[in-house]
Amino acid sequence: MNNGDNTAIFSTDIGFIALNGSVKIKILDFLKGGCRSFDEIVQHTGKAKSTISVHLNDLKSQNLLEEATDVHDKRKKVYFLKCQYVACSQEPGMKHYGEMLEVIGSPDMNSFGCLKCLFHAVQYGFRAHGVNCDPIMRKIGNDVGASLSRNFVSNEKGQILKEMMAFWEEHDIGSFKVLSHDPIKIAVHNFFDCRSIPIKEKTLCSFAQGVFEGVFKEKLGIECIMQMLGKCDDDCDACHFQMILL
Incomplete structure (x- = not known):
């Protein structure tokens, strides 16, 4: 989900949450496919049940996922997302942003279209400041x-x-x-x-x-x-x- 980057940012009902733990991010990535049981999450992550239990409780407390009773087996719980994946961190790179600003300040912008150039500049600007x-x-x-x-x-x-x-x-x-x-x-x-x-x-x-x-x-x-x-x-x-x- 975060492609090996250091931090992933999620949007919830109570605001943005930034996560650094790779296991938590892996759990949330897995839940993008729909509800998953505790055992499925354990198997997917390859971590101990006690470790996953702690991570799930942390994610619930941060309003990133929710727990419900499995409709097919009342003894089991399933988990599903309550958040949107927004962005992840990356190494800042000003080069392409600077190149795009040069295009905007040149006669070439007229051939590409002002709005298109500005749209590209916004994308490069985020990346330039370390946000994918x-x-x-x-x-x-x-x-x-x-x-x-x-x-x-x-x-x-x-x-x-x-x-x-x-x-x-x-x-x-x-x-x-x-x-x-x-x-x-x-x-x-x-x-x-x-x-x-x-x-x-x-x-x-x-x-x-x-x-x-x-x-x-x-x-x-x-x-x-x-x-x-x-x-x-x-x-x-x-x-x-x-x-x-x-």
């Missing part, structure tokens, strides 16, 4: 996708994708190609000019990922994730995603 905001960008992408879905008429996967393609082209969002319909595999090209803006590090994959998830969840009434296939970097031509049903 991919999780919250994905969540925002989910919300944006759910709202965008109101522009689409169809409730069938193939037709939804066709409507999305036309919408993206009309509004200069980028483009994507459907590689497979079963399962759905998509190659996203130049999302918000991420390929043409001359910055080495790419930042918008998680946002694009969330947009697709939001559209499909809203239009199809399913729980799914768009799993990224491979690592997005300066050498790749597109971001590849595959739908995984939950």
Whole structure:
């Protein structure tokens, strides 16, 4: 969940919580897939039952998860999330942020579009100050996708994708190609000019990922994730995603 970073930040009903413990973060990551029993959590983490019991109590006290009685076995408890994963820490890096600010201060900004450049600058700015905001960008992408879905008429996967393609082209969002319909595999090209803006590090994959998830969840009434296939970097031509049903 936090990709080896030192601290993960979660949003709860009572505010933000920052966690440093890798076991606690691993538990919360496991619960993203739904309710889990105590024994399942123990098996997943590989830790002693007494250790997991302490961690679960700590997470409950921080309002990060909740305990309930298993409907299939009243003697057992299950645990589920009460939080949203927001961000994690990373080593600060000013280089790409500085490069983006140089673009904004040059005539090149006109060719890329002012709003797109500012959007990229916000992403690079977070990273420059040691915050990897991919999780919250994905969540925002989910919300944006759910709202965008109101522009689409169809409730069938193939037709939804066709409507999305036309919408993206009309509004200069980028483009994507459907590689497979079963399962759905998509190659996203130049999302918000991420390929043409001359910055080495790419930042918008998680946002694009969330947009697709939001559209499909809203239009199809399913729980799914768009799993990224491979690592997005300066050498790749597109971001590849595959739908995984939950």
